[in-house]
Amino acid sequence: MSIKIDKGNFRFALILALIAVCCFLIIMLFGSDLLPPTSKPTTEPTAQQKQPQTDEFNITELSRYAFITDQKSPQLAILDLYDKQIVKTIELKTTPQLTAISREADYIWYAQRNSKQLYRLDLSTLEQTAFQLSQNLQQLIVSANGQWIAYQAEQNVIALNTEQSAETILPTTGESTLIFIPNKETLLIGERQTGRVAMFELTNQTTKELFTRQQPISEISIMPNLMAFFFTSENRLFHYSLLNEQLTEHDFTVANKRPYITSESRKLLLFGKNENSLQVINAYTLKLIHSFPLNPVASIENQILTGWLEQVVTIAGQNTLQSIDLNAEQSPKNTALNAPIVDMAVQADSKKLLITTQNSNAIIGFDMRQQKITNQIPTELKQPNQIIMGQTNRLCH
Amino acid sequence: MFSSRTISFFFLLSIVGLANADERLSFQLERLNGSKVEQVSEQNWPDKYLLIAIGFVSCPDICPTTLLQFSKAMHYLQQQPQSADKVQPLFITIDPQRDDLQNLTKYTAHFDPSVVALRATDYVKLNDVVDQLKAGYGYSLDGKPLLPPNLPEGYTVMHTTYMYLYSPNRELVDVFPYDMDGKELAKRIAAALTTADNKE
Numbered sequence: 001m002s003i004k005i006d007k008g009n010f011r012f013a014l015i016l017a018l019i020a021v022c023c024f025l026i027i028m029l030f031g032s033d034l035l036p037p038t039s040k041p042t043t044e045p046t047a048q049q050k051q052p053q054t055d056e057f058n059i060t061e062l063s064r065y066a067f068i069t070d071q072k073s074p075q076l077a078i079l080d081l082y083d084k085q086i087v088k089t090i091e092l093k094t095t096p097q098l099t100a101i102s103r104e105a106d107y108i109w110y111a112q113r114n115s116k117q118l119y120r121l122d123l124s125t126l127e128q129t130a131f132q133l134s135q136n137l138q139q140l141i142v143s144a145n146g147q148w149i150a151y152q153a154e155q156n157v158i159a160l161n162t163e164q165s166a167e168t169i170l171p172t173t174g175e176s177t178l179i180f181i182p183n184k185e186t187l188l189i190g191e192r193q194t195g196r197v198a199m200f201e202l203t204n205q206t207t208k209e210l211f212t213r214q215q216p217i218s219e220i221s222i223m224p225n226l227m228a229f230f231f232t233s234e235n236r237l238f239h240y241s242l243l244n245e246q247l248t249e250h251d252f253t254v255a256n257k258r259p260y261i262t263s264e265s266r267k268l269l270l271f272g273k274n275e276n277s278l279q280v281i282n283a284y285t286l287k288l289i290h291s292f293p294l295n296p297v298a299s300i301e302n303q304i305l306t307g308w309l310e311q312v313v314t315i316a317g318q319n320t321l322q323s324i325d326l327n328a329e330q331s332p333k334n335t336a337l338n339a340p341i342v343d344m345a346v347q348a349d350s351k352k353l354l355i356t357t358q359n360s361n362a363i364i365g366f367d368m369r370q371q372k373i374t375n376q377i378p379t380e381l382k383q384p385n386q387i388i389m390g391q392t393n394r395l396c397h
Numbered sequence: 398m399f400s401s402r403t404i405s406f407f408f409l410l411s412i413v414g415l416a417n418a419d420e421r422l423s424f425q426l427e428r429l430n431g432s433k434v435e436q437v438s439e440q441n442w443p444d445k446y447l448l449i450a451i452g453f454v455s456c457p458d459i460c461p462t463t464l465l466q467f468s469k470a471m472h473y474l475q476q477q478p479q480s481a482d483k484v485q486p487l488f489i490t491i492d493p494q495r496d497d498l499q500n501l502t503k504y505t506a507h508f509d510p511s512v513v514a515l516r517a518t519d520y521v522k523l524n525d526v527v528d529q530l531k532a533g534y535g536y537s538l539d540g541k542p543l544l545p546p547n548l549p550e551g552y553t554v555m556h557t558t559y560m561y562l563y564s565p566n567r568e569l570v571d572v573f574p575y576d577m578d579g580k581e582l583a584k585r586i587a588a589a590l591t592t593a594d595n596k597e
Contacts, residue, residue: 063574082581104458182555184540225535225555226542243542263557264533309531309559309572348574350559391558391574 059106059123062390063348067108068356068363069096071342071383076108076121079354079363079377081347086379093119093128098140101388105146108388111137118149120162123390134158134167141178143185148202150178150187157189159202170200170207177220177231177258188229190220195233197240210240211247219258223265223283230259235273239286250286252279262310263392267326269304269313271297278304278315280326292324292332298341307346307353307368314353314366316341321355323371333371337364342384348391356384363387421567422447424526426489426515429498437515439567442485446570446590447563451532453492453554454504461508462576463560464488468509469579470586480587486512489526491534492554493517494545520545532557562589 195213452460
């Protein structure tokens with residue numbers, strides 16, 4: 001049998017061969033990013049769906065960067081705080097509504113509220129890993145080393161060991177404050193509705209009941225040096241000493257909001273009962289130091305933040321930012337904004353506050369020393385949302 | 398009830414808790430000069446800027462990173478000798494129970510011999526300088542807080558992580574995060590020195 005090769009067929013075969021070689025070279029050069037994504041669902045909460053992004057971008061100094069989520073698209077913008085510009089925008093697997101950072105491990109975690117899918121972005125490799133959870137997420141916290149996750153589900157709290165893929169269900173009532181205690185694999189749980197506060201030992205799976213107030217309580221704040229934690233309830237301030245394991249009620253009339261503790265663990269900031277004042281309290285003696293009048297306060301998560309070495313307090317107002325120099329003993333300074341604040345975060349060097357606002361794709365920079373807006377950084381995000389700082393002015397442990 | 402020890406440490410933390418960042422730095426600490434222990438204050442390096450960090454020898458990551466950046470910054474500043482001569486790096490231990498001056502000095506010298514290792518003789522002096530730096534620190538074991546002195550074996554130290562630059566008249570000039578690369582740190586310090594020179 002002979003095979004007849006005419007000029008037309010030969011040309012056609014040559015073109016096909018060239019196309020095949022080109023495709024091979026393109027795939028070799030650009031990796032599998034050009035291949036269609038697989039939609040295989042994940043069933044195990046361990047490392048799955050790793051999709052490395054071949055990229056020269058490398059994060060070595062976490063304090064140099066802030067990470068900004070988008071309210072309307074699955075994107076994360078990386079803001080270089082030294083060069084004051086967005087240096088990269090990463091495509092995420094979903095539009096993040098819940099975020100957390102493991103600073104020792106360089107991981108950002110994100111998820112949509114009421115979903116069972118959690119994602120981990122490795123900031124050193126930009127790999128994204130999916131974790132399948134057993135229940136829908138309502139709230140998320142992570143340990144600094146990334147080994148532990150705790151999330152609020154509808155009926156309980158769940159602790160997930162990400163290395164062993166093991167979930168532990170902790171029965172709780174309603175929404176809780178969740179805090180990982182540094183240096184110890186312990187989860188502090190404060191039930192908002194019942195006032196029950198307990199510590200769950202993650203390694204030996206035991207729960208220690210601290211107290212039950214039998215009344216609704218605010219979110220809990222723990223002193224960075226672990227001496228005590230604070231909350232409000234029935235317009236009173238409560239202090240639980242972790243040294244003496246005693247709960248004490250104090251005589252301040254305050255709003256039922258989460259107390260704010262400064263990073264050096266020395267000052268406690270509370271709103272007055274009607275949120276028309278800011279009370280500054282010595283965190284050790286629990287004596288009132290100052291009370292400052294306030295304009296109406298906005299209800300956002302990070303509504304109080306401190307900076308320039310914990311001397312300047314910033315409070316999200318309604319279309320304004322209120323700032324107070326605690327040593328100047330003056331009324332708060334109001335800085336007008338064009339729209340309500342979405343989120344705020346303080347840089348690791350304590351000198352600048354970053355703000356996202358509604359209807360703007362820019363990040364506002366507020367100088368804590370001068371108490372004024374100094375710059376605006378444009379982003380390609382549709383609506384900049386949460387600001388995650390690479391590092392903060394918090395304690396290292 | 399609080400023990401007397403609890404009250405004394407709480408008292409220390411509370412009475413000095415509202416130092417003004419604009420106040421001038423002053424301290425009374427000790428250093429090793431050869432084999433001799435000597436008392437030092439902020440006046441010991443006249444005309445020099447002080448680059449300061451707090452930490453402790455057995456710190457797993459933050460303090461080594463800080464001292465590495467100190468060393469790199471001093472290296473880069475030495476390329477502009479007029480700048481390097483104006484800066485004195487100091488490292489203050491917040492773990493005086495475990496860090497004696499010998500091992501502290503050996504530790505800092507491992508990173509850069511120009512870093513002066515400082516230690517407080519008591520917790521009053523330590524808390525005084527930590528408060529002026531607007532820093533925080535504490536001790537714990539298995540997640541439970543502890544009060545000095547006489548801390549038990551195996552305790553953990555926690556602390557804030559800034560690097561501070563003080564002017565020759567001991568006013569706070571700038572603050573840097575602990576992981577700022579030494580080259581960038583040197584650039585910022587040199588800029589602060591130039592600004593100060595231009596003002597004079």
